[in-house]
Amino acid sequence: xxxxxxxxxxLVMGMTNKKSLKCEQHMGHRxxxxxxxxAKKPPELMFVYSYEKLSINESVPSRFSPECPNSSLLNLHxxxxxxxxxxxxxxxxxxxxxxGRSGANVLTFGAGSRLTVL
Amino acid sequence: xxxxxxxxSTLSVQEGDSAVxxxxxxxxxxxxxxxxxxxxxxxxQLIIDIRSNVGEKKDQRIxxxxxxxxxxxxLHxxxxxxxxxxxxxxxxxxxxxDSWGKxxxxxxxxxxxxx
Numbered sequence: 041x042x043x044x045x046x047x048x049x050x051l052v053m054g055m056t057n058k059k060s061l062k063c064e065q066h067m068g069h070r071x072x073x074x075x076x077x078x079a080k081k082p083p084e085l086m087f088v089y090s091y092e093k094l095s096i097n098e099s100v101p102s103r104f105s106p107e108c109p110n111s112s113l114l115n116l117h118x119x120x121x122x123x124x125x126x127x128x129x130x131x132x133x134x135x136x137x138x139x140g141r142s143g144a145n146v147l148t149f150g151a152g153s154r155l156t157v158l
Numbered sequence: 159x160x161x162x163x164x165x166x167s168t169l170s171v172q173e174g175d176s177a178v179x180x181x182x183x184x185x186x187x188x189x190x191x192x193x194x195x196x197x198x199x200x201x202x203q204l205i206i207d208i209r210s211n212v213g214e215k216k217d218q219r220i221x222x223x224x225x226x227x228x229x230x231x232x233l234h235x236x237x238x239x240x241x242x243x244x245x246x247x248x249x250x251x252x253x254x255x256d257s258w259g260k261x262x263x264x265x266x267x268x269x270x271x272x273x
Contacts, residue, residue: 046201082247082264082265082266083202083247083261085260130201146192146204146207147192147204149201149202
């Protein structure tokens with residue numbers, strides 16, 4: 041299994057809603073990432089989890105709350121979002137997350153969850 | 159921080175011709191340079207990558223070259239086919255613990271291959 045699976049594929053939510061995006065991989069990767077991609081732009085890193093611990097938070101607003109329940113799952117909890125948060129949210133994983141291991145920063149991306157905030 | 163510039167932003171080629179996309183990076187500490195292809199409605203897919211101890215790498219119709227001195231790297235696609243139509247992103251990354259996943263992407267190149 042060489043896939044990163046993201047659900048849901050599409051999500052529409054109001055600014056007062058609470059929703060979650062889910063990501064799953066069974067490749068034995070120990071680093072998982074959330075990226076945000078606006079239309080016609082490159083992906084932007086939001087969070088990095090290394091061995092189920094949050095290792096990088098790129099100054100993301102607190103209305104985005106990541107969670108890594110185990111080495112295969114990554115969630116992104118959404119609350120009180122703004123219309124400008126509408127974007128494609130990409131999950132990715134990589135084999136290792138520490139220095140010296142080849143392939144550590146070779147990322148495998150999921151297909152993304154397209155979020156629309158009304 | 160790292161800054162990656164990518165050119166051109168759009169590239170139209172006839173089927174069978176070659177396509178070249180160029181990227182420059184600013185931080186000499188960067189040592190990993192992947193290229194991603196993103197088709198409509200899909201996530202980016204790694205198509206080839208190169209590390210700073212290698213000058214060139216080839217995989218069938220695609221190749222990447224790296225010039226560390228000039229801090230630029232290029233993607234070459236030969237014998238283009240309609241299925242090569244997509245957005246291509248170059249990226250750069252450093253090999254430090256706090257930089258994992260911190261791929262600094264270029265702005266992207268929309269490649270259109272016309273039959």
